[in-house]
Amino acid sequence: MLNRRQFNRQLLGAIMSYSLLDSLFATNAIPAKLAPLTEHWAKDLQEICQDLRLNSITPDVWQDHVENLFQKIELKELLQFIDFERLIKGMTFPDLGVATKPVVFPRLEGLPARTVFTKKIFGMKKGRAIIPHGHSNMASAHLVLKGDFHMRHYEKVGELDGHLLLRPTIDRIADAGSSSSISDERDNVHWFVANSETAFTFDVIMLDLKGKPYDIQNVDIQAGEPQPDGTIRAKILDVETALKKYGKQHH
Template identity: 40%
Template sequence: MSQGATRREVLLQALTGYALVRTLLWQDALAGPVRQEVQAWLSKTHELCAELREKKLTPREWQQQLEALYTRVPLPELLAAIDVERLKPGLELPDDRAGAVLAPLPRVEGLPRVFGSKLFGLAQGRAVVPHGHQNMVSMHVVLAGEFHLRHFERVESQPRHLVLRPSIDRVSGPGDLSSISDQHDNVHWLVATKGPAYTFDLILDRLDPALGFAWKLDYVDVARAEPLAGGLLRARRIEFDEAVRRYGKT
């Protein structure tokens, strides 16, 4: 970094070569310098998602590169691009789980949208119940509130259990992010310890059309998992209703 360079300048330099001027923003009120930065990370987001869809990136590489990108995105610019304050009134916060609404990012002209995005909201003490994923990737940025965030590696899939290795256990506040894929940090569990709490989630599914399904979720009873050698856990598969009953409200 050159002396006196701002984070905005570093980000723009890092994204040189992407179609910045082709990005169409919905938020016309964004100031000029901020708009240019938002154009940069939106273009890069579309590029990374397209490369994953085209198998030019592995899911793990997508996680690494997208997390590196969004770590550099100032939270106020992300909030403005999503238009969070407009979405919040339409987002119900259930008593035993997360609520969600679509939160599309602005499009990039000439590029098809190959990912989805949502705003998730939770009242304090409510949770995104522990679950694993199949045939999808997602990234999650905390926008407000605070979470107890836990992730687990899926070591083995058994008919009635998942064998897991704990990988992340931390407090997650505004600006913090995490991601999942079939390859890395596949199972996660988020409890809103300070609320209301919100996350922005960017999602790609149907990564392997040959599987015959777009995506699947595997709910697991991690708190009652059987300890195994080497720090592993053998967690029972459960249905969604049981997961909500056990974990949706603390």
């Protein structure tokens, strides 16, 4: 059985492997017809992530900028840019939770082979979920590429005695082109459930902000205790328990 620290170490190891893949495959050619838009977009994304890494901007400003960038690129062009169809070809979806694939940008002049941010896609079958979890010392943004999700976010108000205090902030259906983001400053906890036969997101991830190790805390929102101030007191769960309860909808 994996504890949360072991799970996070494995996740970090996978992310480091993805970064290595960036270096190995960064020579991919970009189609000429996409170059003017995608070069500008990709460089802007690198720049805003570098600003966050250097603490030149706050995480909530980063969230605004990245979500704005998501709306500036045509979804069809982004799918071509990241070679979406190749990425999902043969993707095996687990019965609980999600599958992930690293995203490698083609070589662009002025863009480092290894970007300052991690990038990958999440894919899942209908009824499967990105289980409800909160974050520490990280920021991420999520663009729906295909399908639709029931998307929920919560503000992390505090932590006490093995529980998180949460305030609901977002509860909506998110279809292709929709986006959301998390940080320690805003909408920190999220939970996505796929409504379509398959559903995918493109994620931009920043880890270990301000030199502090990132952490992920899975929470039991359904069994959460409503508080007089409108918050929810939700127990922190280990990975296996959280996946068993939330990785697949049970009707």
